[in-house]
Amino acid sequence: MKKILEGSRAIAETIKNIDPGVVSAYPITPQTHIVEDLAKMKADGEGKYEYVRTESEFAALSVLIGASAAGSRTYTATSSQGLLLMTEVIFCVSGMRLPIVMTDANRAISAPINIWNDQQDAVTMRDAGWIMLYGETNQEVCDLHVLAFKVAEQALIPVMVNLDGFVLTHTVEPVEIPDRTLIKKYLPDYQPTEKLDVKNPLTFGAFATPAHYMEIRQELHDDLAASKKLIAKEMANFKKLFGRDLNLVEYYGDRNADTVVVAMGSVIGTIKDTVDGLSHETRSIKHGLKKNKVGVLKVVSLRPLPIEEIIKAIGKKKNIIVIDKSVSLGEEGILAGELRRALFGQSKAKIVSIVMGLGGRDITPELIKKAIDLGKKTKENCVFIGK
């Protein structure tokens, strides 16, 4: 049954159905409603998890390290400065191979201080050894959380599920909350191979000298790269059970379009609408139909980056316009840089990075049209479009 819910509430209800053992929380806008709702569910006796209120985000994730190492299924959520404060712990979680799942409600980072949406926070963590997924709608975000636990607990790699702060977290949409009994079928109880136990003491995150460190890092690298196949498999299993599509990348629009717009997250919805509008416009004036055709590529998984799938979907296009709500300062948008790397030697396309929507600036269909026009013409690698 579909319910009309605020995005944060939908995520909280999904997490409740997933049955984590421990939820830790430290509030930060725009993630706060998620952990507030989980706190209320706990207080009302609906949530069976331990709910730990911590004194900082650093502590929130550290608490989960202990809980996860003790064999519990664990969850927390954060945003922006909170994520940055966690940085040290984020690397520890993946290094210790603990299958923690965390939601990041994407928000701009300081300075200047800004609480609105862009995607700079999470992309800053892309080298931390976490699987990083991006949802377009609240439905997809809820579904990705169920998938996240399934993948994390098999690959022993933590997963960060990203959604655009406010644009999704505070937006009321119809959502089918993944059903508790179906989740039980899809996601068996977490069975750690090793766990903290007073009767059989163990050290997690122990010291590694130059003789061992490198192989351990390489194994995390190899396993993260190999997790792509596992994610694809579990996405297919998800569809069989829940009936909804999840994909590593998703192509939308005319397959024969020579121009494609690439992005992550909720902006994909606006881009799809804009592109649909474009084909209407061309159809109505009955000429130049082919010239104006534009496709859209949604990237759901930033880590691992599904390079083969990207090449297959857009390798033969002429213009690739990448819209980023983040920027590697002095270079270009983060996803644009990733695409350039993925397509190097595999495509003759002109790749242009368009940086938009920083710090909550609206991305309107007009601005996307502007980005498409400019993207085809410009000789620059990276262009900012704000108005």
Place this chain on the structure above:
Amino acid sequence: MKIKLTAKPGTSSQVKTGSWRELSYPETDHEKCIGCAMCEMACPEGICFKVGEQNSKGKFFYEADLDYCKGCGICAEVCPVKAITMKEEKK
């Protein structure tokens, strides 16, 4: 994941950190040692201890375990009878 990342308690003793020592190592003159335990209390690595043998004056003398000693020289500094001298490390 094939590499075992956890460790049993006490296994860090397998990592012989004495190889990190660069400049000098402590040498104890057993005859001078009065068994006062100052070196044991001051050693940041906890590797100065009684070996259970007595010198000619009947004192149970102290020794540093060079498998783990990092050569910081604090023991030599605190020894009240200057029984410990730092000798040049020759690798």
